[in-house]
Amino acid sequence: MSFREVVEKFIFGKSKNTMKTYWSLYRSLEAFLNDNQLSLQDATPYHFKAWITNFRTANTQAEAKRFLSALLKFLGAYEQLSNLKSLLREVKPDFSKFRVDLNIEEIQKLIEACYPIEYKFAVSLMALNGLRVSEVLGLHWQDIDTQNDTITLQRREGEPYYPKGMALNDKPIRIPLNHVSKELYNILYNGSASHEGRILPMSYKTFLKWHYRFTEGVLNKPYRITPHKLRHAFAHVWLANGGSIRKLQAMLRHKRLETTTIYSEPSEKELTNEFELVLNKALR
Known part of the structure; x- marks a missing residue:
C-alpha cells in the first residue's frame, strides 16, 4: 500500500x-x-x-x-x-508565540495593501487599536463615534461576536478611536445603504481567509502573523513610542497587569536597539 x-x-x-x-x-x-x-x-x-x-x-x-x-x-x-x-520533547519553536517585530511602517504597509475596504477597516482596528477579531466583528454602526473619536465595546443578546469575558449585564467599555480607522469608517458609512446592525457582517472563517491572504503575501516574516499577533504588534508600537504599560493594560482591557507584560516580550531587534541605546548612554 x-x-x-x-x-x-x-x-x-x-x-x-x-x-x-x-x-x-x-x-x-x-x-x-x-x-x-x-x-x-x-x-x-x-x-x-x-x-x-x-x-x-x-x-x-x-x-x-x-x-x-x-x-x-x-x-x-x-x-x-x-x-x-x-x-x-526537545523540539522548541524558533519563535515565541508572543514575540512580534512588526514596526509601524510594516503595519501601515499591510493596511494599505488590504482590500476590500471592510477588511482594511478590520485590520486597522486590530493593529492600531488593539481590538480582538471577535470585538471587530461584533461592532455595530453606532459603536463608532466619530464626533468624540471613541469606540464602544459591548455585548448584545443573541450576537455571536463580543468582547472576551464580557457578560450581558456588564457596562459597555469606551476606548479612543485611531484616525486611520476613523477615515475608513467614514468611507464605509457613506457607501452603505443601511446603518443597522453589524458594520462587518462576515463570519470569523471568512475573515481568516482574507487575513492570511494578505499577511502572507505582503509581509515576509519567518512566523505566521495570526490576527492576535496584530494585537501584540499594537502593544509593541505603544510601548516603543513612550506609552506606559498601565495605560496599555487599560487599552487592551486586561484584568491583570501580568497579562499585559506578556505582550511586551521584546523581539531580537528591539532588544538590540535598546541595548545599544542604554550602553551608549552609559559609556558617555
Whole structure:
C-alpha cells in the first residue's frame, strides 16, 4: 500500500477541518521523505523530528506532532511512536508565540495593501487599536463615534461576536478611536445603504481567509502573523513610542497587569536597539 493510500484510510471519517489539515501535512511529509530518498517505513524518529523542526511556529509544530502521533498509532508503530515522543520533547519553536517585530511602517504597509475596504477597516482596528477579531466583528454602526473619536465595546443578546469575558449585564467599555480607522469608517458609512446592525457582517472563517491572504503575501516574516499577533504588534508600537504599560493594560482591557507584560516580550531587534541605546548612554 502506498503512503497516499495509507493516509487516505487514516483520515477517512475525520472532520472536514482535520482532513484538510492532515492532507496538507501529508503533502509536506511526503515531499520531505522524497527529498531524503526515504519511504515511510524507512524513516526513523530522527527523520520525523527533522521534518517537524522545519516548521517555524509553535502552532504548526503542534499540528505536525499530532498528525504524526495519530498516524503512527493508526499503523500500530508503538515502539517508533514512543521513541518519537522522547525526541519531540526537545523540539522548541524558533519563535515565541508572543514575540512580534512588526514596526509601524510594516503595519501601515499591510493596511494599505488590504482590500476590500471592510477588511482594511478590520485590520486597522486590530493593529492600531488593539481590538480582538471577535470585538471587530461584533461592532455595530453606532459603536463608532466619530464626533468624540471613541469606540464602544459591548455585548448584545443573541450576537455571536463580543468582547472576551464580557457578560450581558456588564457596562459597555469606551476606548479612543485611531484616525486611520476613523477615515475608513467614514468611507464605509457613506457607501452603505443601511446603518443597522453589524458594520462587518462576515463570519470569523471568512475573515481568516482574507487575513492570511494578505499577511502572507505582503509581509515576509519567518512566523505566521495570526490576527492576535496584530494585537501584540499594537502593544509593541505603544510601548516603543513612550506609552506606559498601565495605560496599555487599560487599552487592551486586561484584568491583570501580568497579562499585559506578556505582550511586551521584546523581539531580537528591539532588544538590540535598546541595548545599544542604554550602553551608549552609559559609556558617555
